[in-house]
Amino acid sequence: MRIDRRRFLTISAAALGAPLLASLPASVLADGASQATVWRGQALGAPVQLILNHPDPARAQAMLRETAAELRRLEAIFTLYRADSELSDLNRSGRLIAPSPEIHDALTLAGQAHRVTGGRFDPSIQPLWRAYATGDAAAIEAARGLVGFDRIRISRDRILMEPGMQLTLNGIAQGYITDRITDLLRAGGADHTLVDMGEFRAIDGRTADTPWRITLAGGGEVALTDRALATTEARGFTFDGDLPHLIDPATGRARADWARMSVIADSAGLADALSTGFSLAPAQAIRDALPALPGVEVRALDRYGVETRFT
Numbered sequence: 222m223r224i225d226r227r228r229f230l231t232i233s234a235a236a237l238g239a240p241l242l243a244s245l246p247a248s249v250l251a252d253g254a255s256q257a258t259v260w261r262g263q264a265l266g267a268p269v270q271l272i273l274n275h276p277d278p279a280r281a282q283a284m285l286r287e288t289a290a291e292l293r294r295l296e297a298i299f300t301l302y303r304a305d306s307e308l309s310d311l312n313r314s315g316r317l318i319a320p321s322p323e324i325h326d327a328l329t330l331a332g333q334a335h336r337v338t339g340g341r342f343d344p345s346i347q348p349l350w351r352a353y354a355t356g357d358a359a360a361i362e363a364a365r366g367l368v369g370f371d372r373i374r375i376s377r378d379r380i381l382m383e384p385g386m387q388l389t390l391n392g393i394a395q396g397y398i399t400d401r402i403t404d405l406l407r408a409g410g411a412d413h414t415l416v417d418m419g420e421f422r423a424i425d426g427r428t429a430d431t432p433w434r435i436t437l438a439g440g441g442e443v444a445l446t447d448r449a450l451a452t453t454e455a456r457g458f459t460f461d462g463d464l465p466h467l468i469d470p471a472t473g474r475a476r477a478d479w480a481r482m483s484v485i486a487d488s489a490g491l492a493d494a495l496s497t498g499f500s501l502a503p504a505q506a507i508r509d510a511l512p513a514l515p516g517v518e519v520r521a522l523d524r525y526g527v528e529t530r531f532t
Contacts, residue, residue, distance in 0.1 A: 257413075260285050262292075273406065274413040284409045288402055292418075295401065298323050299394040301347075312347065312387040317380040327390060327397045327490065328375050334393070334494030335370045337510050342498030343370045343470035347387035350468070353475070365473040395419025396451050396493025403489070420451040420489040439481050439522045451492035452483045453500045469501050478503055481522035486514070495519075507531050 258281045260271045271288065275281040298307045298321055307324050311317040317324070334342040345368050352364040367385045374381040382388075390397075399418040406414055407424050414424040415433050423445040426432040432444035443450050455467060455477035467477045482500040486492040491514075499507050499519060507519055511531055519531040 258282065258285065260288070262289075269419060270415075270417040271402070271406075272415040273411055275409070275411050277410075280410065284406060284411065287405060287409070291402060291405055292398070295323065295398050299327070299390055299398070301389065301391075308388065308390060311380060311382070315382045315384060315386065319378060320380050323397075323401070325375065325377060325380070327393060328373075328380065328388075330397065330488075330490050331390070331393050331494060332370065332375065334491065334498055337513050338495065338498030338502060339506060339510070340370070340470055341501040341506075342392060342494050343368060344388045344390055344392065345370045345373065345382075345386055346468050346470055347389040348385065349473055350389060351387075353468070361473060368470050368473070370470075392453075392497035393490055393494040396449070396488070397490035399449065399489035399493075415445075416489075418489075420449065420493050421445060422449040422489040423447060437481065437483055437520070437522075439526060441520065441522075441528060443483065443485060443520070445485075448485055448487060449489035449492045450483060450485050451489060451496040452481060453496040454481050455479065455500060467497065467500055477501060479521045480524045480526075483520040483522075485518040485520075487516060491517075504529060504531075 258273045262269050273281050300306050331344050348364040348367040352360040372383055399416055399420045399422050402418050403416045403422045412425050416422045421435055423433045426446040432446040435443045435450055469476050477500045479500050482496045484492040484496040521529045
């Protein structure tokens with residue numbers, strides 16, 4: 222099976238958040254001698270898909286219900302669309318006492334990605350998203366002073382931000398959720414399963430002998446067996462004119478160094494964050510970062526359609 226994936230973020234998803242889950246009924250896909258249960262839905266403004274193989278069809282259906290319940294639970298943590306989510310509460314008050322393990326772990330992973338990308342991945346750009354949505358140049362300039370992930374204090378018992386700071390986890394939440402759903406399915410006995418909750422992660426290959434093959438936007442494909450893939454495309458976002466949907470935390474400008482950035486790693490959450498941060502990085506900065514990221518592979522497509530691979 223070949224799956225085409227194109228990632229386009231709308232202003233409502235990127236700047237203001239979008240509903241996490243809108244599910245569609247599951248179907249059964251015949252695949253040679255096996256049958257896979259296929260579920261499709263919506264997560265953080267993007268289409269999602271789960272191709273689930275389990276030796277017990279009844280258990281597979283139960284696992285789909287567990288997946289839907291887990292997505293609803295994670296929505297209450299990560300989405301900006303709901304005023305009562307944990308992230309919305311943090312942005313409103315600037316503090317979160319007794320944060321959930323999920324938001325703590327996601328922010329800790331974000332901190333790792335922030336450091337290894339030289340600050341190019343920075344969830345604290347949310348004030349800039351909001352300022353760009355207004356089109357007010359003065360507001361955009363003022364918002365630059367509110368960006369700086371290293372100024373946020375993160376611990377198991379509390380998360381503290383300076384006045385006016387806000388977070389968006391759109392550059393890591395889809396990958397983190399992909400990891401959580403993959404862990405849930407693996408623990409339930411799933412095999413030869415592909416999880417796409419905004420980013421991809423595979424349990425085994427498509428069969429014992431063949432990997433899952435993911436076609437990349439702009440050409441090329443990635444073979445996945447027990448690995449994760451995240452892709453960020455520069456196009457698909459417009460404020461005033463043809464601007465990429467990425468904001469450089471250092472300058473406050475919407476820009477990108479690459480037309481498409483794909484990262485392969487063991488963790489979809491890490492791959493998601495790196496694909497965002499590396500989209501703003503020149504080739505040498507990516508090469509310099511990889512020694513601290515064992516096992517990570519990068520495939521970067523420039524605006525002329527030329528792919529560079531970093532390992």
